[in-house]
Amino acid sequence: MSVTEQTVSKTDTQEPDRFTKAQLDWHPWLEPLEEGNLTEAHYEGLVDRARAKSPYFRLLARDPEILGARTRSDKDIFYNVAGGLPRRERELAATAVSRFNGCIYCASVHARFSERQGGSPEALAALLETGQLPQDTDLKWQLVEEIARRLSETPVGFSHVHIRVLRQAGFEDAEILDLINASSFFNWANRLMLSLGYPTLPSE
Amino acid sequence: MTTIFSFKADPPLDLIDYVVGIDSDSWLDTLRRGREVLRDNAQKSAELLLNPLEDGEFLQTHRLAVAAFVAGLHGDTAIYRLYLDLLERSEQEKELSPVIENLSRQGRTLGPYGAYPAGPLSGEELKGSGFEVSDVNVDRSLARALEHAHFLTFHPRDASVQALERLKEAGWTDTGIVTLSQLISFLAFQIRVIHGLSVLRDVGPAAGATLSENPS
Numbered sequence: 425m426s427v428t429e430q431t432v433s434k435t436d437t438q439e440p441d442r443f444t445k446a447q448l449d450w451h452p453w454l455e456p457l458e459e460g461n462l463t464e465a466h467y468e469g470l471v472d473r474a475r476a477k478s479p480y481f482r483l484l485a486r487d488p489e490i491l492g493a494r495t496r497s498d499k500d501i502f503y504n505v506a507g508g509l510p511r512r513e514r515e516l517a518a519t520a521v522s523r524f525n526g527c528i529y530c531a532s533v534h535a536r537f538s539e540r541q542g543g544s545p546e547a548l549a550a551l552l553e554t555g556q557l558p559q560d561t562d563l564k565w566q567l568v569e570e571i572a573r574r575l576s577e578t579p580v581g582f583s584h585v586h587i588r589v590l591r592q593a594g595f596e597d598a599e600i601l602d603l604i605n606a607s608s609f610f611n612w613a614n615r616l617m618l619s620l621g622y623p624t625l626p627s628e
Numbered sequence: 629m630t631t632i633f634s635f636k637a638d639p640p641l642d643l644i645d646y647v648v649g650i651d652s653d654s655w656l657d658t659l660r661r662g663r664e665v666l667r668d669n670a671q672k673s674a675e676l677l678l679n680p681l682e683d684g685e686f687l688q689t690h691r692l693a694v695a696a697f698v699a700g701l702h703g704d705t706a707i708y709r710l711y712l713d714l715l716e717r718s719e720q721e722k723e724l725s726p727v728i729e730n731l732s733r734q735g736r737t738l739g740p741y742g743a744y745p746a747g748p749l750s751g752e753e754l755k756g757s758g759f760e761v762s763d764v765n766v767d768r769s770l771a772r773a774l775e776h777a778h779f780l781t782f783h784p785r786d787a788s789v790q791a792l793e794r795l796k797e798a799g800w801t802d803t804g805i806v807t808l809s810q811l812i813s814f815l816a817f818q819i820r821v822i823h824g825l826s827v828l829r830d831v832g833p834a835a836g837a838t839l840s841e842n843p844s
């Protein structure tokens with residue numbers, strides 16, 4: 425894709441002006457590798473071969489080794505179900521961090537993931553729209569959202585008070601660590617997604 | 629901590645365990661090993677980004693300078709001191725670490741802030757400061773990288789193609805920008821994991837967990 429083509433395509437598509445659960449597109453500002461030029465080293469970094477279809481992952485494949493380490497970290501944090509936080513809460517943390525940092529694309533993906541894992545559609549919709557969960561939301565969800573946000577502040581606003589409150593609410597230490605990992609990881613993911621390209625609403 | 633941290637230590641040292649002070653077989657070690665793939669890949673990421681086999685266009689000294697700068701933007705923490713120390717020990721060009729110390733102090737502010745597209749989110753816009761590096765001891769490509777690190781740390785939603793153009797004008801290639809972006813973004817993750825584990829360390833294990841480990 426040449427720079428000219430990107431400029432042209434940008435005029436045809438519309439950037440979202442609000443957070444949404446809709447499936448968005450994402451366009452890179454730098455040249456992704458061409459799918460036909462990918463080698464085994466690139467596929468090793470992509471981990472899932474299907475990711476070669478995504479311009480985002482083909483752009484990150486320019487440094488395949490760090491992409492591989494990033495992807496394996498991501499999968500252990502969000503998909504390893506041996507103990508720890510339920511997946512819908514890990515995805516809630518990802519959504520809350522993305523909402524707070526302002527990554528409209530990331531928030532849309534992970535709100536859908538949380539919903540698919542049993543997360544409340546109404547609570548997620550409110551979080552996307554207002555940046556807050558409704559007041560009648562389950563306490564555990566409120567804590568996950570609040571702590572994901574605290575962990576995303578710079579300097580980091582997470583303290584011993586949060587551990588005590590989480591334990592009082594019944595969170596085990598393995599769940600607390602999952603919450604720390606999921607929230608921290610999205611501070612990595614959001615920064616790549618936000619700074620290397622831009623989202624658009626799907627074309628009609 | 630009696631051993632000095634090095635990526636080349638034998639037996640190898642896990643950076644996060646080192647900084648937080650996690651001993652093998654302690655409760656935090658057991659907790660971390662519940663996510664062993666993550667533990668390994670967090671370490672591998674640090675090695676790939678900060679101690680690469682080949683520097684490519686991104687010199688190791690400059691990688692460590694960016695790491696010390698980003699960590700310093702988060703406050704005067706153990707990980708900041710460690711990266712400053714690694715920078716001092718790696719330096720080909722002397723006197724970079726005091727410059728980085730100075731810059732990270734100047735660059736500290738509160739994040740995240742930034743703009744949104746005009747619309748319902750306009751009310752959530754938060755204005756904050758930009759950051760320019762004009763120190764003559766910092767070469768142009770590193771200066772632009774540090775400015776990019778400040779933006780990505782504090783106001784990533786202000787992203788634009790122009791920010792990437794500024795890096796390119798200073799000689800950064802597309803691949804170099806990907807590696808630089810991975811480094812800065814990875815640090816946002818690593819610094820938070822270290823912070824979270826350090827708070828857990830200070831609070832100590834949950835009462836129930838201690839009991840089950842000592843059945844006597």
